Amino acid sequence: MADTHRIRFEPVDIEMEVTEDDKILDAAFRQGIHLMHGCREGQCSACKSYILEGELQMERYSTFACNDAEVAEGYVLLCRAHAYSDCTIELLNFDPDELLGGIPIQTLSARIAAIEPVTRDIVSLRLKTEAPLEFKPGQYVDITIPGTDDHRSFSMATTQSTPDELEFLIKKYPGGRFSALLDGELAVGHELALTGPYGSSTLKDGHVLPVVCVAGGAGMAPILSILRHLRETGSTRPVRFYYGARTAADLFYLDAIKELGADLTGFEFIACLSESMEGSDGIEAEQGNVTDIVERRESQLPKCEVYLCGPPPMVDAALGLLEASNVPHDQVFYDKFTSPATE
Structure with missing residues (x-):
């Protein structure tokens, strides 16, 4: 049986126990402590x-998330870290309101x-769950890959107005362990297991x-959830x-976005096409990388709350722009959609 150690978190004065087999972030979730997190990978x-203080070791991680110099100095990724002493x-x-008051993690079954x-x-991918899933706009769940103990993480595009009817927007990868199943192996009526909600990139009421x-790619999903929540709550925030996207052929849900925007204050949707403007007639679109267009159009970013969702290169570029624009860190919320080769 693995040894158990005591973890103390500062400056919030919270303690918990963790076994050497546990990753610290997972142990915190099980004990109702909602630490800041994103990909959990x-x-x-x-x-x-x-x-x-204490001795920690990390499982495999990206040096882009925590480089060698930071590790040597004492930085650690809690989603990869195991404790081998009291620490x-x-x-x-951290979010003081979320630490001990976040939504409990649930495990549910759902049918396609x-x-x-x-x-x-x-x-x-639309699912009907066996019971309502409580979550906040911008959060995600883990969906277990059928026949395995592995999972993939996907954000809800829906809101609490339909807590037992969830939609996910999933990017397909050649040979993907989950996404490839959507080409025919999975079908309407099949059962899937969900665990969540996870994610700190949530809309702050x-x-x-x-x-x-x-957003970019499947990062559309959490943004749709945020927009839908803003409409449902009658928000007056601009x-x-x-x-x-690469081309106009990569755009989707334009009618749904237009319908949402009609009920939101000062709403604007700008499609940013990095490769070609062909086929974009009738769409408010600009050619270029999305972050370059944001930089050109948004002169008052420090006076805004910014939500970023999409592939890591896009999110990293946007974070660099926000840093250079002096946007306060507590006004920035982001979710990197990682894409492992085994997706």
Whole structure:
């Protein structure tokens, strides 16, 4: 049986127990402690913290999330870290309201209600769950790959208005362990297991700053959830949505976005096409990388709340822009959609 150690988090004065087999972030979730996190795969740095005392070792992680110099200095990714002694850890990012009051993690079964392609490489997966799933706009769940103990993480595009009817937008990868199943192996009526919700890139109710959303690829899903929630709650916050795609053929749900925008204050949707403008007639679109277009159009970013969702290169470029624009860190929320080769 694995040894158990005591973990103390500063500066929040919270303690918990963890076995040597447990990753610290997972152990925290089970004990109702909701630490900041993103991908939970050692690739995004959202859970990066600092070791004040004790012995920790990390499983495989990306050096882009925590480089060798940082590790040598004492930084650690809690989603990859195992404790081998009692430890004191300084949390570099935390939400006081979420730490002990986050939504409990649930495990549910669900049946597939629909599988529909929306572009050449993105599929809409709709599920009907056995019980309502409580979650916040911008969060995600783990879906277990049938016949394995492995999972893939996908964000909800829906809201709490349909807590037992969930939609996910999934990018297909050649040979993908889950996404390839959507080409015929999985079908309407098949059962899937879900665990969640996870994710700290959630819409903060009660805030009043204008909202700027930046997404690419399947990052459309959590942004749709955020936009739908803003409409359902009658929010008067101005909203602008920048979506990065290669060509007009990679755009989707334009009618749904237009319908949502009609009920939102000062809403603008800008399609950012990096390769070609062909076929974009009738669409508000600009040619270029999404972050370059945001930089050109948004002169008041420090006075906005910014939500980023999409592939790591896009999110990293956007974070660099926000840093250079002096946007306060507590006004930036992001989710990197990692894409392992075994997706």
